[in-house]
Amino acid sequence: MKVIKEKHSLLMRWTHWVNFPVLAVMIWSGLFIYWANDAYGISIFGYSLIKFFPEWFYDYFHISSRLAEGMAFHFLFMWFFFINGLLYILYTIFSGAWKALLPNKHTFKEAWQVLLHDLHIRKTVPPQKKYNAAQRIAYTLIILMGMGSVATGLAIYKPVQFYWLCWLCGGYHFARILHFALTIGYVFFFIIHIVQVALAGWNNFRAVIAGFEVIEEKPQLKHEPVITEKTENKDESKR
Amino acid sequence: MKANANKKVKAPLTVEQKIKRRTFISFGAFGAMGLGAVASWKWLLAAPEETPGITGGTRVPLRRALNKTELFFRNFFSNKHLVKTYPVADAAKTPRVNSLIGIEDDENFDADDWKLTVKFKNKTNQYISLEAIKALPKTEIVYDFKCVEGWDEIQHWAGVKLSDFLAHFKLEEEAKKQYMGLETPNGSYYVGLERESILHPQTILAYEMNGKPISIDHGAPLRLIVPVKYGIKNLKRIGTMSFSNNRPRDYWAEQGYDYYSGL
Numbered sequence: 001m002k003v004i005k006e007k008h009s010l011l012m013r014w015t016h017w018v019n020f021p022v023l024a025v026m027i028w029s030g031l032f033i034y035w036a037n038d039a040y041g042i043s044i045f046g047y048s049l050i051k052f053f054p055e056w057f058y059d060y061f062h063i064s065s066r067l068a069e070g071m072a073f074h075f076l077f078m079w080f081f082f083i084n085g086l087l088y089i090l091y092t093i094f095s096g097a098w099k100a101l102l103p104n105k106h107t108f109k110e111a112w113q114v115l116l117h118d119l120h121i122r123k124t125v126p127p128q129k130k131y132n133a134a135q136r137i138a139y140t141l142i143i144l145m146g147m148g149s150v151a152t153g154l155a156i157y158k159p160v161q162f163y164w165l166c167w168l169c170g171g172y173h174f175a176r177i178l179h180f181a182l183t184i185g186y187v188f189f190f191i192i193h194i195v196q197v198a199l200a201g202w203n204n205f206r207a208v209i210a211g212f213e214v215i216e217e218k219p220q221l222k223h224e225p226v227i228t229e230k231t232e233n234k235d236e237s238k239r
Numbered sequence: 240m241k242a243n244a245n246k247k248v249k250a251p252l253t254v255e256q257k258i259k260r261r262t263f264i265s266f267g268a269f270g271a272m273g274l275g276a277v278a279s280w281k282w283l284l285a286a287p288e289e290t291p292g293i294t295g296g297t298r299v300p301l302r303r304a305l306n307k308t309e310l311f312f313r314n315f316f317s318n319k320h321l322v323k324t325y326p327v328a329d330a331a332k333t334p335r336v337n338s339l340i341g342i343e344d345d346e347n348f349d350a351d352d353w354k355l356t357v358k359f360k361n362k363t364n365q366y367i368s369l370e371a372i373k374a375l376p377k378t379e380i381v382y383d384f385k386c387v388e389g390w391d392e393i394q395h396w397a398g399v400k401l402s403d404f405l406a407h408f409k410l411e412e413e414a415k416k417q418y419m420g421l422e423t424p425n426g427s428y429y430v431g432l433e434r435e436s437i438l439h440p441q442t443i444l445a446y447e448m449n450g451k452p453i454s455i456d457h458g459a460p461l462r463l464i465v466p467v468k469y470g471i472k473n474l475k476r477i478g479t480m481s482f483s484n485n486r487p488r489d490y491w492a493e494q495g496y497d498y499y500s501g502l
Contacts, residue, residue: 002254004261017269021276037389067388068495072301075308075497159385160322160467160502161315171323172383172391210265214258 032070296495322466330395341423398445420487424478431487
């Protein structure tokens with residue numbers, strides 16, 4: 001029979017969804033800023049592999065010659081990005097939710113099993129609580145990346161007043177590269193995240209909006225009344 | 240107790256019903272907030288542009304945010320925070336020339352005839368020759384010049400510390416005002432700087448680059464080097480200097496950039 005199981009807290013859902021448009025605006029306005037000195041690319045043995053970014057990309061998204069506008073948006077939305085991220089981190093620390101998030105001593109072994117399972121190489125489902133091992137690593141990493149963006153961002157925004165932070169980030173020049181690389185990282189994370197969410201299905205997706213997931217429990221005659229009682233109580237406390 | 244009373248009237252919701260109900264409420268709230276976000280974004284995009292004045296060229300709410308953010312970050316400013324300096328050998332041999340506004344559009348300029356003009360409120364002027372400025376103690380700096388566009392370059396400049404200059408030419412009283420305005424001789428490029436940046440110990444009026452007199456393109460005969468600001472505030476070929484308690488006009492602030500532009 002079906003049972004409602006609470007999964008994501010309201011604050012986790014709120015910060016998750018607020019972050020989405022805020023980060024989108026940060027990347028969009030960040031491109032306006034980057035355009036003014038688009039010095040980065042990837043080259044191997046002197047052969048230029050990728051240039052960030054080709055002309056058609058700037059044209060398609062109307063990025064050219066909007067530096068001032070980009071800075072104005074960037075330096076407003078940075079506050080929302082920072083405050084939203086801070087809220088999530090404080091909540092995760094003080095609620096104890098970090099226990100389900102941070103990798104533990106089993107995680108790296110299990111993450112390998114998750115990978116094999118996802119690639120249909122291994123049949124057995126790896127152990128999982130709220131997040132499986134691969135999710136623990138990915139979701140912890142993305143929070144660290146967010147902190148990295150704030151730190152490197154502040155380092156290139158006020159490199160003189162926060163000279164110590166600029167030094168920690170490897171100096172002004174390197175901090176700007178890091179700040180850019182992290183953004184490219186978000187794009188990759190986003191793509192993989194969307195695919196994984198699509199594969200995980202409706203129950204998983206609904207949990208990030210409604211907070212609960214529905215699980216199928218085998219009827220156990222002896223315990224059944226206890227279980228239903230439990231869900232009822234939970235539901236009432238929500239009202 | 241209330242819940243119990245309800246139960247007597249209505250049959251308790253089945254698990255199915257609870258799922259439907261909570262899903263409906265959550266997605267409804269989610270959709271409503273999504274629409275709210277879209278509406279706010281559209282409002283911001285369509286917000287009117289500020290009336291051109293000391294600042295201009297950007298949307299009113301964004302300018303307000305820039306100014307508020309400036310005030311917040313000015314709290315962290317200290318003249319004890321120094322820009323990192325480098326050995327002379329690290330300096331670029333041919334430093335980048337990025338902009339020639341106020342230089343290329345001034346055909347009548349004669350460097351030999353140049354004198355710095357200090358303008359006072361009472362319409363009187365003080366003229367200071369390059370020789371008089373060069374007679375003051377020289378300050379050198381090799382630091383990472385940062386452009387608002389995003390590039391940076393280690394450059395080697397020398398000149399007189401602005402605070403020394405103000406003290407020597409008895410301009411300290413005048414410099415108690417909140418802002419200093421600098422303009423090119425033809426007035427086509429101009430910047431405003433707040434007092435704390437003017438008095439920063441690394442701010443200089445430069446007449447030498449890489450140990451030689453500054454070239455025309457780099458702002459001969461005298462230019463501003465203010466390492467606590469982006470390059471846009473480092474005015475080349477200073478013509479006039481003035482002091483005010485209001486923000487002096489600023490070329491890039493009129494075009495949508497932050498007035499402060501401090502690092």
